[in-house]
Amino acid sequence: MNVITVNHLSVTGKQNRIVNDISFKIQEGEWFALVGQSGSGKSMTASAIGQLLSPNLQATGEIKYAGSNLLALTPSEMRKIRGKHLSYIFQDYQGSFTPFLTIGRHFEEYQQRHLDLSKTARKQQAKQALVSVGLSEDIYTRYPVQLSGGQLQRVSIAIALLLKPDLLIADEPTAALDSVTSFKVLELLSQLQAETGCAILFITHDLRHVRKYADRIAVMKDGVIIETGNKDQILNHPKNPYTELLINSSPSLRTMLSLSIEGVIR
Template sequence: MLQFEEVTIRSRTRTLVDGVSLGVQPGEWHALVGQSGSGKSLLSRSAGQLLPPGLSADGSIRLGGQDLLAMNRRNVRKVLGHRLSYIFQDYQASFAPFRTIGQHFTEALKMHDKNSLSAAKSVISSSLESVGLSGNLAKSYPFQLSGGQLQRASIALALLFSPDVLIADEVTTALDSVTGHRILSLLQQLREDTGCAILFITHDWRHVRRYTDRIAVMKEGRIVESGGTHRVLDHARHEYTRQLIAAAPVLSRLASGLPEVNL
């Protein structure tokens, strides 16, 4: 579904991601883990040509056979938010401060599904309610919402067209534990209903164990280990992976044979 092949990301002076190959299969929930600065977010952003100024990506990133890196900007915009969607760690950047939440949804409908404009109010309200928000918040401006509400609105916007691939970058960062699990359960339901694949960037190993099928571990711009979730968590082969797991108290207790706590 989404295939990174020998992707290298550089600045003028440094190589930040070095020849990474990674495949996310249809319907798969694939975790990408590693310490801050390992290149996880840069790799994911390269798929949508969303790298910061001064960085460039080489290699190939294919979505259903199309090379995203070879596309022009116009065609990339047609893919983003429709077949490939993002939930960003910096969710506030998803919204312009002088547009209402509803206006952001309407712009997305104009871009990808003009036939739905006649029922836009109902579509927007249903989307917001699906992530636990009131449909009336469509009339609000971003600054009128709390951080958690704005995060959930960004998730609703990303899920609006049931994308083929959803890239979720620290999706639960601004949410409390209960709401975080609710959002991840929503993503799980989307995956079951539509076959959507999820590339899940996170530091939370509890979520990795509970939701994901496969894991790739990044260190200093390279994949150092990958495999099925339970194989990697229970029988990690790379020393760096073992160090990351040891730093997660819940997983450390599980590895030592103590009873698992149901979250």
């Protein structure tokens, strides 16, 4: 079954069309990668799904989720879905944290908006979530600046998956991390996906990550999806010359192989 169905989505600015009539579906529990060069419209697509576009941009078409068109929801209807059924992690995860609030307070914000739990239960749930992403419970009382980039991105993942969303949108989630930490964070994401059954819309430049984790891939160029298919089809038998170019110009698989030899990844 499809978690989300995007039909003829366009995102338009004052002067130009940034995303141009794209359609794709993401199935339950699937890891769906959206790839393409910088500026091709990947983040615009991700933002349009959760009504997170800047006010100067307009999205048209249809994004079907649980019988509703997400583009037609009011902001308050959308807030009930975002964070609960549909959540995000971003490359700029540091920007998602408020420096003067503890990690615990960041959890509280989501829990109070979407759950009816006692303070003690909220605290226990948050601490369990921290442990589930490989962090210690006492991070709950720390401030964002007291954590490393990798730890903070793990906290983002814990918060994003706290309410067991149907779809996690991960926009370049590891682009600001070193390659060893990136692989560890993605391994964690893959493990949590298997546990929670959520689907992932994974946006990346790094085809090594796509090769390792994706089930299906869509390739975007100049606001248009030029090719969609399963991983083997796209990476080993691309039909579009641009897809082939993208594959040939991606970073070598050497790092991936050496990490696997060192036992960092399997």
